Amino acid sequence: xxxxxxxxxxxxxxxxxxxxxxxxxxxxxxxxxxxxxxxxxxxxxxxxxxxxxxxxxxxxxxxxxxxxxxxxxxxxxxxxxxxxxxxxxxxxxxxxxxxxxxxxxxxxxxxxxxxxxxxxxxxxxxxxxxxxxxxxxxxxxxxxxxxxxxxxxxxxx
Numbered sequence: 001x002x003x004x005x006x007x008x009x010x011x012x013x014x015x016x017x018x019x020x021x022x023x024x025x026x027x028x029x030x031x032x033x034x035x036x037x038x039x040x041x042x043x044x045x046x047x048x049x050x051x052x053x054x055x056x057x058x059x060x061x062x063x064x065x066x067x068x069x070x071x072x073x074x075x076x077x078x079x080x081x082x083x084x085x086x087x088x089x090x091x092x093x094x095x096x097x098x099x100x101x102x103x104x105x106x107x108x109x110x111x112x113x114x115x116x117x118x119x120x121x122x123x124x125x126x127x128x129x130x131x132x133x134x135x136x137x138x139x140x141x142x143x144x145x146x147x148x149x150x151x152x153x154x155x156x157x
Contacts, residue, residue, distance in 0.1 A: 004076035004089065014049060014078045018086045023053035031056070032065050040087070041073050048091040054083050106130050111139050 006014070024043045027036055043050045052069070054062045066085050070077040078086040106128050114122045127141065136142050 003070040004074065006076045006078075006088075011076075011078055014076070014088045015086065018049050018051060018078060018088075021049065021051050023051040023084065025050070025052045027052060027054045027056070027065065029055065031061070032068060037069065037072060040069055044073060044075055044087060044089045045092060049078075049088045050086070052085040052087065054085060056083070109135055111135065113139060 024047065025036065025039050030036075040050070040052060054065055056062055056065075062080065062083065062085070066077055066080045069075065069085070069087065073087070073089065075087040075089040078088050080086075109127050109129050111125045111127055112122050113125075127135075129135070129141065132144050133141055134144055
């Protein structure tokens with residue numbers, strides 16, 4: 001897969017936003033392995049814009065790693081400065097579950113009741129509420145009733 005082509009203005013914008021980032025992946029003495037490529041791909045999926053540090057003293061090796069990662073991962077090579085490499089790839093949209101039958105799960109609510117005299121501590125009670133329950137003003141747990149629909153709407157359906 002070829003690298004993503006960017007205009008100089010886009011490259012400049014990504015360079016400036018990558019300035020404060022820390023390296024996410026470090027490439028050691030073994031060089032570019034399959035595990036390193038996989039980690040760089042995962043980091044690009046999660047962050048989009050990443051820095052990679054290469055612990056190699058030879059510039060030609062770093063340039064080769066820079067070009068190979070950009071081609072293999074379909075990422076835009078943003079910057080190669082010293083031992084730091086900067087890559088960008090748009091973050092893929094996350095898939096949403098298409099389940100409409102899901103209901104809200106149980107939730108834990110704290111009920112705080114203050115003492116009648118101001119000298120004692122308030123009592124805190126944790127209560128688990130289910131999807132169709134609510135806490136009323138007095139601290140009571142009530143079930144939600146269905147709203148009554150008008151006769152005209154029932155006939156219309």
